[in-house]
Structure formats: structure tokens, C-alpha cells
Amino acid sequence: MAMAALVDELIEEILRRLPPSEPACLVRAALVCKRWCGIVSDAGFRRRLREFHGAPPAVAAVYNAVDGDAYVARFTPCASFPPRADRRCKAVLDCRHGRVLLRGMPPVGKDLHLEDGSVVDVWDPVTDEQWEVPVPDVYPHEFDVVVLCAATGGTCDHLDCHGGPFVVVLVGTDLDNVFIYAYSSETAAWSKASTIHLDATLNSYLMLRPGLVSGDSIYFILEDGHKILKYDLVGHVISMINPPSLHAKGNVALVEAKDGRLGVADVEGYNLHIWSRQAAGSNGVEQWVKDQVIKLDMVPSIATLGPSAKFNVVGFGEGTNIIFISANAGIFVVWRNSGRVMKAGEKRAVMARFLNPMFSFQSFYTPGTSLMRIYL
Structure with missing residues (x-):
């Protein structure tokens, strides 16, 4: 024995x-x-x-596409992860902690408003389960939504929490304010709105790129990259952070810094810049520091695009070193740890502003009854 x-x-x-x-x-x-x-x-x-x-491995890319007159949420495995059916008439809003956030979409060409869909869906691609979350009775001019594990205070390592309780956070703007609601799957209810008044000089809209979850805070890009919005999940407090001085504020995205905290990525010329917030001096005041510069023109398929090439940071893999950028007709994956750049495919059809991001789906997937059925 x-x-x-x-x-x-x-x-x-x-x-x-x-x-x-x-x-x-x-x-x-x-x-x-x-x-x-x-x-x-x-x-x-x-x-x-x-x-x-x-950290869970990145096993698929999740993004939005157009098929005829319908928007389609695509799930494309990048490993031997079992494929999942496209979600027609749906759009991917966020992806994190083994969950994908979807919302219903009108036909292509129709005006899009939050009230067009009364629910958002939280989808677990590992089990293929889906839960409906009713949208609060608000109709903001601009909105963004984030899904995450319900654990706070570092009590979860997110290695296998995709089937547990979750939180959905909705941030929106009207003419004068930013307001945020948080939904708990445990109580099946939305919190009261947290609000902050906008400076009169701001244009009062969200960039609507993937939000960043770091510790017990969520960050969003606001007003064409001129402000970063911070929401404290525990205290339900909203605050503003000034971004670094960037060449082109409209072409920015939030990413994880090397220490897992708030970071910003932007492209200037053929260089991808990564910034992070670091404490400086004896008083410990945080300031922006440029962590890394990755030269994109070292990649033949990018170098041949010419000086008119337009780059956009369109997503990142939270908990990974992956950053997605678009350049003319191509989508590229950049690995921050090595500086490696690889073309991942052709650019998707031009769509509404908030539908452009790409997400990295990360999860462990080990043999069990459902997986054995797929492969046997």
C-alpha cells in the first residue's frame, strides 16, 4: 500500500x-x-x-463581431479548450475571474440605448451556465459594466472561483454626474447609487474600454483619457485620478502594472508605452512612472504599414502579460514580459465605440464529467 x-x-x-x-x-x-x-x-x-x-492560463479570446445584421459575441479558444457557441444578438462588455459579461443588442444600424436590454448576462464558459442580472432603472448617456468575484480584501486567489458569488458594477454619466451601482448575486439586488459631480470643463463621457480591477478598487477611463475614475468597492466612494502626460489621450487603456496595481498603456508612433503609479519621495506621494517601452516596428507585419498606421490599445489580459492592440487591418498580441509581438488576426468590422475591446478569458479547466464527455 x-x-x-x-x-x-x-x-x-x-x-x-x-x-x-x-x-x-x-x-x-x-x-x-x-x-x-x-x-x-x-x-x-x-x-x-x-x-x-x-494564475489561471489564458485559454481563449472573447470579442465582438458582426454577422449579417446581427452583433455576435465570439469565444475563440487559443488552446485545446472546448469551443463555445457564438452568442448572437449579444455583445461582450467585460471578462474577469472566469466570467464573461454579455448584454442584448439590437440589429446592426439601430440606435443603441441601455434601455434596449432589461438584463445583462453573466456567463461561465467552463460550465456553460448563464445568469441574468436585471439592469437598474437608469438611462445614462454613457455607461460601462464590470463583472468580478464577490470576494473582497484579498480573501480569494481567483484560481477557481468562477462558480461562486459575483458582483456586477455599472458606471454611467449624465450631463453633470458620474453614478455607480453595484449588484450582488448573493442578495440579488443593486446598491444605492454612489455619485460624484463632474467638473464643468469635462465632456462627461466614459471611454468605455475594459475597466481594471486592482485590490478592492475598480478603475475606468473618463473623458477621452483626461481623467481616471476610481471606485472603492468596500466604501462605495468615487474619486478622480489624473492620468500621465500622454501624447494622444484618446488612444489609451488601463492595464495592470507589474505590481498588479493601476497602470496605463498608450501608443506613440511605433512605441507602446506602459506607465504605473508609484510612491515617490519621503512623503510617499504617488506619481506616474514609465515602466516599459516596446518597439512595435520590430515586427515585419507592423513595420510595413507605413507612417500613416493608426494604433489603438483595445484590451489586455488581467493577471497576464498580454496587451491587445489594433493597427490598420490587424489585431496584435503584445507580451509585456518579453516584448514579443504576434499578429492574432484580421481587424474586426467597425462597430460602436464600446464594442471594440478584446478580452482574454483565463481559467483552469481540468477533467471532470463534462470535459470527458467532450473528448471521449
């Missing part, structure tokens, strides 16, 4: 080193024999696999 247990431990030690970004590897291992299948399917193995690899 002791020898058998030792062998099982050695087998598990080997199997948990298989790349989690290729779940089919674990499926093949589970098919070797009943003994291996029992090891791989065990809940303890799945937990130790997640702990060993840390």
Missing part, C-alpha cells in the same frame, strides 16, 4: 506539470488507465494543480 501511494504521488507530481493552457493533455493522461483517471479527476489534484501553476 505504501509503495502504491508513493507511485501515485510520483504520477501526480508529473501530471500536474502538464501545461494547464492545454487541458486536452490532462484528458489524454486520464485516458491512459483507470488509475491515472482517478488521480486526474480527484478534487485534491485539481486544487494542487491550481496552486502549483498560480
